Structures are given as structure tokens and as C-alpha cells.
Amino acid sequence: MFRSRGPVWERCDMTHAGDVLGVDGCRAGWVGIVLASDGTVRGVFGTTMAELAAGAGPVDAVGIDMPLHVTDEVEPRASDLAARLHLGPKRSSLFLTPPRAAYLAPTYAEACAVSRRLTGKAPSRQAWALGPKILDVEGWCEGVDIPVREVHPEVSFSLLAGAPILASKATWAGLEARREALAAAGIVVPVDLGDAGRAGPDDVLDAAVAAWSARRIARGEARCFPDNAPPGAPAIWA
Numbered sequence: 285m286f287r288s289r290g291p292v293w294e295r296c297d298m299t300h301a302g303d304v305l306g307v308d309g310c311r312a313g314w315v316g317i318v319l320a321s322d323g324t325v326r327g328v329f330g331t332t333m334a335e336l337a338a339g340a341g342p343v344d345a346v347g348i349d350m351p352l353h354v355t356d357e358v359e360p361r362a363s364d365l366a367a368r369l370h371l372g373p374k375r376s377s378l379f380l381t382p383p384r385a386a387y388l389a390p391t392y393a394e395a396c397a398v399s400r401r402l403t404g405k406a407p408s409r410q411a412w413a414l415g416p417k418i419l420d421v422e423g424w425c426e427g428v429d430i431p432v433r434e435v436h437p438e439v440s441f442s443l444l445a446g447a448p449i450l451a452s453k454a455t456w457a458g459l460e461a462r463r464e465a466l467a468a469a470g471i472v473v474p475v476d477l478g479d480a481g482r483a484g485p486d487d488v489l490d491a492a493v494a495a496w497s498a499r500r501i502a503r504g505e506a507r508c509f510p511d512n513a514p515p516g517a518p519a520i521w522a
Contacts, residue, residue, distance in 0.1 A: 304502050305340045306495025307333070307348040308437070308487045309417045315483035316340055317473065317491040319499055325473055327480025327488065333424035346428075347435040347498035349490055350414065350421050351381045353518040358383075358403055363518040366510035367439050374448040377438045381518075382407035387415035433501050433521040437490035440497045440522040443507065444469060453486040462489045469496060497522050 302321045305328075307314055313331035318340050320326070330336025337346075353361075360380045368375040382395070383402045389395035389412075396406035425432055442448040445465040451458035466473065466489065473492050480488065500506040506521045513519035 302344045302502070303340075303342065304495055304498035305337075305343045305346045306435075306491045306493065306498050307336065307346060307350075308483075308490040308494060309350060309414070310483035310487040312482050314417075315480050315487050315491050317480075317488070317495040318343065319471065319495045323470070325471060325492070327474070327477030327491075329479035329482060333420050337424065337428075343430065343498075345431045345433070345498045345502035347433050347440075347494040347496075347501060347521065348421065349435055349437055349494050350417055351518075352418075352421065352425075352432070352434040353516070354381060354384045354387060354418060356383045356385050356402060360403075361518040362510050363434070363513065363520045367436055367520045370509060371438055371442060371448050373450060374438050374442070378436050379408055379411045380405075382411055386412060387418055431501055433498070433506070434519065435494045435497045435522060436520050437493050439509065439520055440493040441465060443522050444493060444496060453489065459485055459489065462493070466492050466496065471496060 304319050305316050307316045313329065314333055314336040316328040316336050318326050318328060328336055328339040330339060364378060364380050368378050371378060382399050385402065386395040386399040386407055389398050392409055392412055395412045399405060399407050438448060441462055445461070449458065449461045449465070451461050453459060453462060471492055473488060477488065497506060501521055509520040509522070
């Protein structure tokens with residue numbers, strides 16, 4: 285399993301990757317895709333990150349579609365701005381991360397009030413609803429000594445496909461475009477995912493491309509948004 289030596293956020297210098305894990309939040313909890321060093325692809329599911337990680341087994345890196353390094357800074361995270369600039373016409377798929385105090389607010393109305401006081405803007409309800417999952421990831425990371433990196437599926441797909449995929453992942457055309465991009469990279473998600481099949485198809489494909497980014501992270505090939513982000517600073521990897 286994952287060894288406990290405290291959180292690890294520094295850059296990864298590995299040139300060879302073993303198994304890697306991509307993770308996305310879903311309605312029932314967390315869905316993960318493991319890319320094994322032998323080329324196999326399998327799904328894992330957990331109601332918590334700890335449960336999902338246990339099901340994944342030992343991996344060399346994790347890419348997770350969830351904001352990491354959430355603070356009460358007034359200015360937007362540089363990582364969010366850089367990734368949105370890169371996405372161009374798909375920038376709206378990546379929302380600006382609210383301040384930490386907004387995530388800790390017990391109601392959406394209170395979260396809006398806190399965020400407006402700190403930043404002048406209210407978060408979307410979708411952004412605020414990620415609070416419990418962000419805290420879940422943070423608690424899990426306390427006992428992890430492998431690279432755990434924040435990814436964003438649309439950023440990852442844009443690099444995998446050579447340009448942002450404009451069709452929404454909520455449409456058949458969008459799902460097919462993403463599935464084909466993964467297949468071209470040798471990532472064919474099996475039909476039978478076990479419990480991971482409880483997640484929606486868009487969540488599964490997001491976890492798969494997060495795994496693609498995790499493999500690039502483990503090999504030292506991943507791109508960082510913004511470029512040359514210092515260790516410990518918010519960064520989105522792909």
C-alpha cells in the first residue's frame with residue numbers, strides 16, 4: 285500500500301513508471317483507473333480516497349481531478365489562470381477555486397458571503413460542493429509518500445488530443461472523442477469495471493485521462509501549469 289511519511293508535493297524525477305492511478309470524484313464517492321506497467325487497465329472505486337487507494341494497490345504516482353493547495357489567498361490561483369488560458373474556448377470547464385474559508389462554510393449562502401468578503405466574488409454551487417472531497421483528499425495525503433498531483437481532465441485531454449476537445453463530455457460525440465483519444469494512446473477502458481462502473485461514463489474517462497497524466501508525471505514528462513511552479517505552490521499537471 286502507500287507508505288506513511290507525510291505528504292509529498294515536490295516534483296517527481298522518475299524516468300520509469302510502474303503502475304499509476306488516475307482519480308475523479310463521482311456522485312457515489314471516487315472512481316479510479318489504474319494503468320499497470322504491463323499495459324492492463326482496471327477500474328477501482330471507493331467511498332473515500334483511502335478506500336480507493338487501498339483497492340488500487342501500490343502505484344508510483346497519482347493524478348487527481350480535485351483542487352489541491354487551497355488557501356485563503358484573495359487572488360485567483362495562478363494554476364487556474366494558466367490552465368484556463370491554455371484551454372481557450374474550453375476555459376469555462378475549469379472554474380476558479382474558491383478560498384478555503386468558503387469550502388469550510390456549512391451552507392452555500394455562507395460560502396458566498398465569505399467568498400465575496402475575501403475576493404469580491406461568489407463561488408458556483410458546483411465548486412463549493414467539492415469541499416468534503418477536498419478535505420478527504422487532504423486527510424489521505426497526510427500519509428502518502430508518492431507524487432500526488434492535481435490534474436484537470438480537459439487540460440489533459442487537450443494535450444493528449446493535440447487541442448482542446450470542444451464537444452461536451454456530456455454528449456455522445458464528446459464521450460466518443462475522449463474515448464478515441466485515450467485508445468490512440470493505448471488506454472482502452474474495459475467494459476467491466478466492477479464497482480467502478482457505478483460512476484458515470486464521463487467520470488470514468490476523466491479518471492482514465494488523469495491516469496495518463498499520472499504516467500507522464502511518474503516518467504518526468506508532464507507539463508505544469510503555470511510553468512516552473514515552485515514546490516508547494518498550486519499547480520495543475522498534464
